[in-house]
Amino acid sequence: MLDSATxxxxxxxxxxxxxxxxxxxxxxxxxxxLRSVAARAKAALRPVRDQVESGRFDESGARSLRADIDxxxxxxxxxxxxxxxxxxxxxxxxxxxxxxxxxxxxxxxxAIADRAPYLxxxxxxxxxxxxxxxxxxxxxxxSIYRFSxxxxxxxxxxxxxxxxxxxxxxxxxxxxxxxxSRAEGVARRLFRSTADRLADLRRxxxxxxxxxxxxxxxxxxxxxxxxxxxxxxxxxxxxxDPGTASPSDVLVRCAAVAASFERDSAHAEVxxxxxxxxxxxxxxxxxDRVMHAANQRxxxxxxxxxxxxxxxxxxxxxxxxxxxxxxxxxxxEGTVTVPDLFDTVAERVRADGGEVRYVLGETRLSxxxxxxxxxxxxxxxx
Numbered sequence: 001m002l003d004s005a006t007x008x009x010x011x012x013x014x015x016x017x018x019x020x021x022x023x024x025x026x027x028x029x030x031x032x033x034l035r036s037v038a039a040r041a042k043a044a045l046r047p048v049r050d051q052v053e054s055g056r057f058d059e060s061g062a063r064s065l066r067a068d069i070d071x072x073x074x075x076x077x078x079x080x081x082x083x084x085x086x087x088x089x090x091x092x093x094x095x096x097x098x099x100x101x102x103x104x105x106x107x108x109x110x111a112i113a114d115r116a117p118y119l120x121x122x123x124x125x126x127x128x129x130x131x132x133x134x135x136x137x138x139x140x141x142x143s144i145y146r147f148s149x150x151x152x153x154x155x156x157x158x159x160x161x162x163x164x165x166x167x168x169x170x171x172x173x174x175x176x177x178x179x180x181s182r183a184e185g186v187a188r189r190l191f192r193s194t195a196d197r198l199a200d201l202r203r204x205x206x207x208x209x210x211x212x213x214x215x216x217x218x219x220x221x222x223x224x225x226x227x228x229x230x231x232x233x234x235x236x237x238x239x240x241d242p243g244t245a246s247p248s249d250v251l252v253r254c255a256a257v258a259a260s261f262e263r264d265s266a267h268a269e270v271x272x273x274x275x276x277x278x279x280x281x282x283x284x285x286x287x288d289r290v291m292h293a294a295n296q297r298x299x300x301x302x303x304x305x306x307x308x309x310x311x312x313x314x315x316x317x318x319x320x321x322x323x324x325x326x327x328x329x330x331x332x333e334g335t336v337t338v339p340d341l342f343d344t345v346a347e348r349v350r351a352d353g354g355e356v357r358y359v360l361g362e363t364r365l366s367x368x369x370x371x372x373x374x375x376x377x378x379x380x381x382x
Contacts, residue, residue, distance in 0.1 A: 001101075001151075002088075002129075003148075003149075006101060007119055010090060010099065011116075013097065015095040015116070018093075018095045019064060020090060020113070020114060020116055020118075021065055021069065021089070021090070021112075021113050022088070022114070022117050023087075023089040023112075024107045025037060025041055025044070025076065025079070025089075025109055027079045027084070027085055034079055034080055037079040041072055041073055041076035041109075042076075044109045045111045047111070048065065048113045051113060057113075064094030065093075068092065068093050071091055072111070075087065075089060086103040086106055087100060087103065088101040088107070103122075104129055104151075110309065112340065113339070114338065118339065120306075120340060124360065129150065130207075130208035130209045130258065130262075131147070131153070131206070131208045132145075132208070132211060132254045133209070134146075134211045134251075135194060135211070135214075136213045137194060137212070137222050138214060138242040139218060140159060141190070142158045142194040143245075143250075144156050144158065145250050146207055152251070158190065159190075192225050198227075202230050202233060207233070208233065210235060211234075211236055213238045213240040213242075213245070213250065213253060214240060219239075236260065238253040238254075238257055270303065270305075270364050270365045270371075273285070273303050274364060276373050281377035281378075282377075283373050284371060285365075285370075286370065290370050290372045294321060294372075295320050296379065298375050298376055299373075299374065300375045301354060301356075301373040302346055302349045302354060302372050303357050303371050303373075304358050304359065305359040305365040305366055306369040308369070310340060310342060311339055312338055313326075313335035313337055313338065314335060314336060314338045315328035315330065315333055315336075317331055321344060345370070
């Protein structure tokens with residue numbers, strides 16, 4: 001299962017000079033379409049084969065990659081275990097390294113051989129698939145579900161005593177009024193207990209986004225008790241019958257709420273970037289300007305909407321990035337080829353202490369593909 005620990009471990013991996021083959025393959029859910037995976041794997045690997053045969057890698061590196069390619073094709077023949085999801089493979093036969101990761105959603109087929117694992121798609125998926133916490137409340141119990149990567153991770157129930165709610169008159173209606181008053185007290189205690197539990201989970205880092213479901217009165221009751229730090233994670237609410245809701249029903253509702261929240265957040269983030277770009281010195285747009293800012297260590301937040309890869313060069317000594325050039329424009333050392341400048345600039349920004357945000361879907365960033373908010377104005381314009 002994909003998680004941040006997996007990405008961090010791959011990021012720290014040292015292949016001891018051997019190349020690493022990173023492969024992403026989409027795997028359809030339909031059994032009849034599975035046979036296409038092997039053919040698509042061969043097509044994705046063709047550029048890597050060409051690089052091996054062209055002499056780009058030394059003898060030991062080429063031998064390692066040939067073994068890695070064979071292993072990928074073997075995995076592609078057994079793709080049924082990934083049905084309806086996707087696979088990511090990171091291989092380096094020479095370094096004795098092999099890791100496979102099941103991905104929760106579709107990816108674009110690609111294969112890249114480089115000095116380190118190609119992690120851009122993994123990081124984008126991590127950013128997109130938040131850990132959800134969903135509360136489904138009635139007036140006697142609250143069910144708390146936690147979902148990660150589209151799968152149920154935990155399910156717990158918080159209950160209060162059951163209160164008899166028969167509608168009867170009693171002596172001048174006093175008994176009915178007392179039962180109703182007691183029922184209201186039980187519901188309030190339940191909503192408060194639920195909010196306290198959510199605060200504990202939030203402090204422990206067990207979820208990113210919160211959704212609350214039920215009828216409107218109970219939703220309002222839970223939301224009204226939320227602590228400010230929990231309320232800030234509230235992505236939305238939904239209507240559902242607590243008596244008949246299953247975890248899969250809840251997940252479907254959460255996915256819809258999360259998609260709407262993500263869409264609105266992405267548009268807001270891109271609009272803030274465009275406003276900063278319009279101010280003249282607080283933001284930049286486009287790969288060349290972003291690389292220029294990264295070369296000056298001026299990027300506070302990188303916003304990526306790239307759906308393609310763009311090869312280029314980087315200086316292994318100081319990290320300088322450019323589309324072409326055999327020598328570093330800053331320190332004069334020789335450069336090395338990198339398979340994707342979008343991914344490389346993201347790694348550079350992280351190393352410099354900046355944030356990286358991936359924006360999926362269509363926004364006004366789609367054409368430029370990348371932009372950045374700046375720590376300070378750039379010294380020289382591109």
